[in-house]
Amino acid sequence: MDVYVNKTKCTGCAHCHDVCPVAVFTMEDRDGPQANADTAPEEMKWKGQTQPDILAKWKDVQDAHKHFANKYEGGSGGLSVAVSGSACILCQACLIECEGECIHILDDQGNKYDSIYK
Ligand code: SF4
Numbered sequence: 001m002d003v004y005v006n007k008t009k010c011t012g013c014a015h016c017h018d019v020c021p022v023a024v025f026t027m028e029d030r031d032g033p034q035a036n037a038d039t040a041p042e043e044m045k046w047k048g049q050t051q052p053d054i055l056a057k058w059k060d061v062q063d064a065h066k067h068f069a070n071k072y073e074g075g076s077g078g079l080s081v082a083v084s085g086s087a088c089i090l091c092q093a094c095l096i097e098c099e100g101e102c103i104h105i106l107d108d109q110g111n112k113y114d115s116i117y118k
Pocket residue numbers: 003019020021022023024087088089090091092093094095
C-alpha cells in the first residue's frame with residue numbers, strides 16, 4: 001500500500017491524523033525538513049504555495065482548525081505527511097475526512113483511491 005498527500009492542497013486540518021487507526025500520518029511544519037517525507041510526486045510536493053482555490057475555500061472558515069498555519073499545535077496546523085503508508089488497511093476513513101481532497105492511496109494491485117470530502 002502506498003499513501004501520499006498532495007501538499008499543494010493540504011489545509012492542515014489534521015482530520016487524517018486524527019481518524020487513521022494505524023497512524024499513517026504525521027503533521028509536520030510547513031517550513032520543516034520533513035514536509036515532503038512521503039511518496040507524493042513532484043507536482044504534489046510542498047514548495048511554499050497552496051493552490052488558490054483551496055486557499056480561497058478554507059482560509060476564512062472558523063471551525064477550530066488552524067488552516068494553513070505553519071506549525072502543528074493545538075490539534076491542527078502544519079502539513080500532513082503520510083510517513084507510514086505501508087501500514088494502511090484501506091479503511092477509507094481519511095478519504096472522506098480530507099478537507100483538501102488531497103490524500104491518494106495505491107493498493108498492491110495498482111488500484112487508486114482518491115479522497116472526496118463528505
Ligand atoms: S485508509 Fe489507510 S491511511 Fe486512510 S485512515 Fe484508513 S488506514 Fe489510515
